Structures are given as C-alpha cells and as structure tokens.
Amino acid sequence: MSGATIIANFLIGGTISAPRLRLPRAVMLASSALAGFVCASPAWTQTSPPSAQTAENPAIENVVISAQKRGVAQDAQTVPIALTVITAVENEERHVRNLQDLRTASPNVTLTDLGTVKGFASFTIRGLGVNTTIPSMEPAVGVFVDGIYLGLSAGAVLDVIDIDSIEILRGPQGLLFGRNTTGGAVLINTRRPGDVFAVNGRFNYETGPQETASASVEGPIGEQFRAKLTGYYSNDDGWFSNQFDGRSFGASRTYVARPTVMWTPSATFDATLIYERGSVRGDGAVGQNPSYAQGFDISLNHRGYNRLDWESVTLESNWRMAGGVFTNLAGYRTLDQGISIDIDARPIPGFFISDLTRQQQFSDELRFYGRLFDRVELTAGLYYFTQSYLFLERRVAGLSTFDSTLGSDVDASNYAAFAQLSFDATPQLALIAGGRFTREEKDVRVATFIPSTALSRCDYVAETCIWNFPGPDFPESPGSKAWDNFTPKLGFQWQTADNIFVYGHWARGLRSGGYNVRNASRTIPPGPYDPELQDAFELGLKSDWFDDRLLANGTVFYNTIRSMQRDVFLTDPIVASVQVTRNTADAKIKGFELEIAGVVADEWVLSANAGYTDGRYGEITFDLDGGGIGDSDYGLAIPRLSPWSYALGFTYAHNFPGDFTLRVRTDYGYRSPAAATDNNATFLLPIEDLSAGVSLTLPGQHWSFSLYGRNLLNKVTTGVYTPSPASLGGGSYRSLNEGRVMGVEASFLY
Secondary structure, eight states: OOHHHHHHHHHTOSOOOOOOOOOOHHHHHGGGGOOOOBOOOOSOOOOSOGGGOOSOOOSOOOOEEOTTOOSSOEEGGGSSSEEEEEEHHHHHHHTOOBGGGGTTSSTTEEOOBOSSSTTOBOOEETTBOOOOOOTTSOOSEEEEETTEEOSSSTTOSOBOOSEEEEEEEESOOHHHHOSSOSSEEEEEEEOOOOSSOEEEEEEEEETTTEEEEEEEEEEEETTTEEEEEEEEEEEEOOSEEETTTTEEEOOEEEEEEEEEEEEEEETTEEEEEEEEEEEEEEOOOOEEOTTTOOTTOBOOSOOOEEEEEEEEEEEEEEEEETTEEEEEEEEEEEEEEEEEEETTOOSSSOEEEEEEEEEEEEEEEEEEEEEETTTEEEEEEEEEEEEEEEEEEEEEETTSSOEEEEEEEEEEEEEEEEEEEEEESSSSEEEEEEEEEEEEEEEEEEEOOOSOSTTOSEETTTTEEOOOBSSTTSTTOOSEEEEEEEEEEEEEEEEEETTEEEEEEEEEEEEOOBOOSSOOOSSSOOOOBOOEEEEEEEEEEEEEETTTTEEEEEEEEEEEEEEEEEEEEEEETTTEEEEEEEEEEEEEEEEEEEEEEEEEETTEEEEEEEEEEEEEEEEEOSOSSSSOSSHHHHTSOOTTOOSEEEEEEEEEEEEETTTEEEEEEEEEEEEOOEESSTTOSSEEOOEEEEEEEEEEEOTTSOEEEEEEEESTTOOOOEEEEEEOOGGGTSSEEEEEOOOOEEEEEEEEEO
C-alpha cells in the first residue's frame, strides 16, 4: 500500500457517494432565452463568496494572485506579467466543468482537450502548443495544481472541483516555473479550509444527460488545525448518438475525494497537506471521419474505453520571519490511464489502438522571498523533479492479420536553481534581473513497433517488452542524455502614476529535449532531439480609471523560437510512413492583447478583450510538406496558432426587496481557424463559444438556483484533425467536443 493510500484511508475513512438528480428537461430548455455577448473576464473580477455578493458596489475589485511565488498574495494589477484570473465566483457563474470550458477566457489562449486521449491537455498560448498525444512530447503550456507541475499532459483536463482560482499566465514563465512553459502556465489553486464550520454543496443536471454532485465540509479542529473534506461525483450518459448501433456515446463516470488539513501552530509557521484521489470510467474518444459523417454525427464500430485513476499528495510549508518567507512545496502523484479508440472512425472493422500509461512523479521546491536593504526584493529557490512512466500502444487492424504492440520506459530527472531580484531604482521604478539554471537527464528504453502479430516486441496484457533501443538496431544512438540550460530574464516595472503601471522584459524559455516513445521504425532512431529555445520580448500596461470603474490593460510581444519541436512523418521502407519527433524550424511570433472592464451602471459590468498573433517560419531544417524544403514550406501556417481571438460580455446583479439577489452572466468568445498539421493538410474549425446563466439567491443567502447553457450556438469544434492513411480507408480523423448543453443547478452554503 502506497503512502498516499495510507493517508487517504486515515483522512477519508469511507466512501463518498452522491445521489442522482433528475429534473425536468423543460426547465433546462427555458434557459435558452438567455442571449447576448460576454467576455472572458480578465484579472479583475469580484472575489467575494456568493453569499456575500451584493449589487450595490460599483467598483471593480482587483484580485490577488500568487503567480510571483512570494509567499504572500499580490494585487494582479501590480504584477509585471500578462495574466487572466478566473476567481471562485467567476468559476461558479460560468458553471465551469473543466479547463476546456475556459478555452476562450483569455486573449491569445486556447485551452482544449486533444480528444483522442480524454483529459489530454492541448493548450496553446500565443501560438505555442502541441498537437499530439505522445507522452514524450513536452507541453508548451505547463499545468500546475496547488503549485505542483504535472509531468504529463495526460490527466490534466479533469473536472475542476472546489477551486479558489485559476491563473492563466501568458508568455514564457521559465524563470519561476521552469521548463515547458514557453507559451505560459495555467495555475489551478484549490480552496483551503476556512476558520469557521461550513457545509456547502451543489447539484447539477445537464442535457446529455449528465448529473453532478459535489459537497464539502470544513472548519477548525482545536486551536491549531483546520480541515476540509471535498467529494465529487459525475455521471454522464453520453451527449452523442452513435449511428452505427443507435446508442448514446461519450458516457463517463467520475469520482473524486480531496481531504485538506492545515496546521498553524504559530503566527510564523503554517503547513497544508492536500490529498486527492480520483477515477474516471467511460467510453473511448468521440471520433469522426468526415467521409462518413458530418456535424455532430458519428458512426463507430468500436466503442473503446477510457479508464483513468490518479492519486496525489501535496505538502506546503511556510516559515515567516522579519526578513521574509521560506516556503517548501513537495508533491507526489501517480497516474494510470488505459484507453482504446476507433482511430479510423468508420462504421466497419478497420483500425483501433489501445494505449496504456503508468506514471509516477515527485517534486520538491525550497524557495525564499524577502526584502533586503529596503530596496531589493529577492525570490530564490532550489527545485527537484523526477518522474518515470511506462507507455504501451497496441495497434490492431481489423481487415488484416496484425495485432502488435510498441512500448517505452522513461526515467527523467530535473534539477534547477533560480533567483530573481527586483531593485527599486526610485520609489516608482524597479529593475528586474534573474535566471534559472536547469539540468535535465533522461533514460529511455524503446520497443519498436512491428506490423506482425508473431513478431510483436511487447505483450500489452502482461505489460512486458523486449527492448531494442538502445541496442544493435540503433548502434549510434544512446538511450540516455543530459541537457544543461540557463534561462535569464531582464526587465523593469514603472508606476508612472497612481493609476498607471508599465512593465517590460526580455526572457528566455525552454522546452525539454527527449526521445520519441511512439517509435515505429527500425531504421529511424527515436532520438534524441534537442530542446526548443525561445527569446521573448514583452511590453505591457495596466491601468484603472474613474475610481476603479474602468480597468484597461494592454500587451505587445515579440518571440523568436529556435529548434521548434514537431511530430512529423517520414517514409520508412518497412511500415511506409512513421511518426517521428524532430527539431524542424525556427520561427518568429508577434502580437498584441487588450483587456477592458468597465462599470457602466451600478448593476452592470461590461468587458472585452482581443488578441492577435502572427507567426512566420524563419529557417526551416526539415521538409514539412513532403515536397522538399522550399518556398512552399515557408508559406505554411504554424500549427495551432489562431491569428485572431476576442471576447465580449456583461454581468448584471440586482438586489430585490426581501433579500433576493439576481445575477445574470453572458460570455461570447471567438478563436479563428488554426492549422491542425505541419503540412496544413487539415485545419481546426473556428471556435464561437456563447454561454449564459442566470441565478437567484434566496433570502438568508444559503440557497441559490441557476439556469445556464454552454455552446448555445451549437457549434462543432474539434480537438485534433488529422488525415488518415489510405491503408485506413482514407478520409481523416477528428475528435469532437459537445455541442449545446443546457443545465440547472441548486447550491447551498451553511
């Protein structure tokens, strides 16, 4: 029994269950009357809990964040980076189920589930992202839960539960957050126990149908401890209908338990222990071959499955003293996921794959923040991260005779030391300098795919392999490598007036090098490939006007990327076409972002944001379109880069006699189409996301009831869209997201 399991048994002591909630569909459909435009909220939103909200304060309240790792919260309007914060209140008003519901919540940001592997993050910020489910392909946008970096993109898009805030940081965050944050970082902060006894919960019913229920109990235990127990249950019967058998498709059932304990023996020390355990069971990916189906229609002869289990323990400790704060943050996580999908997405026996990933990781960060000599602020720390994972992929051809499995085994370690200084040159102007030294080591064993049942190198059921890399098949390629990198940052922040804050910086970002663990060639080695490096220049302004009734922020950026990492296809004499990871090109990406929020009346808040990103290849070192390196390659669009994004919207709140509170929120966000593949053979559809909700809080502020809808325009959107080889029947494969969803919610707080 693992240490995390022992903690779970001690803290939980039982099983959390929730009843199914059935409400009339007609009630849900009534919410379709809500229409309008709304924006993805920038980092300025009211932060009071629902029971304390009123409609009488005309000012826009600034939120506080922890993105600078100072051990104390900061006003978001005084932090010299571009960011968007989704507070707990906004999370509830939007009825956010997972991070994908925030896919248009920030300019130049697209948060999507890749789709072929459910829960696999395919996040893109300022044109930097990934378009593959190969676990060895490191992300460009790092995901952190309570400060702990998630080592794999798998299992990163899960239902968000009892959240305090979600911080979306745009631009490279390598100095404080390390590698694989060249596009930015998404910080998920769970809610800590309060100092008074409280019970809260919510029940949702959505079209599909899908029922969810969550509840938490929290409060003090003696004078030194506070504790909370949160439970969550979701039962989704499947939004889609499979034309092949006439049954619903996309079913999923989720359970999560999260106990949290805080210990504060004195005013100078506190420690928080967070344990989480969850599981998901459901159908395989919702795939569509446009040659056989259109719109939201699918026709799959292989239902597949998704089985995901995770377990994590996080311990954060803070020692506060006159000179500053020492923080130690340690985290352990395991993830087991097995999936099976119909990869040709046709209603006839063709081709399906099954993936198995077993991962465990541990990290520890010790850092210090303090003010020295009255004019210097210092943030410095040491970081260690290690993970290992086993990856198996079984490929079965229904119209031929092979059933063969490839595999890999990876051990990776990362060591880092970092420091950032802010020097107050004047009371209004501060100069910033810092850097991070990183050493990363990877050891890899690979079993190459062979299209033959008899010669398969791996046994998918027994989870064993006969490794051929490193080995005689690839005598010149080592199975281990280490990389040393230094990522500096130079910048400034200038309070030009009480209401105007200007900042700028140059920073370097890093995506890790590695090996392709989905190797299908005995002649092309799986690596290593080199790290991807980025130099980023950013200039920004944050301002507030008319006694905080209008907030306006703007950013311009210019990035150069060297040794861009991509998954591309090569010709192989044995298996015809193989997917490999290579450093393919250099590129330049530039653009701007605007965010505005204003109180137009005491009960109305309007907001808007817009972003533009322009990406061009510089030097190309790999043939991207199969016609040789030439002008056609340089004219290609960078995959997953959406040139335009914007959002509009409003919130309305009104207090009625008798202590009733009505709140209305509407959000509209747009993302322009983006190339799905390096050769631009397919393009992701544009995103037009309209959502709306209305809630009524009853006297006493204990109960609230809501009607809401997501994707009210019922637009088709995709996570991945790739051509299918002729051997799989041709056409293409694309994963589908749900269309229009209507829902009702009842929530309580005592």
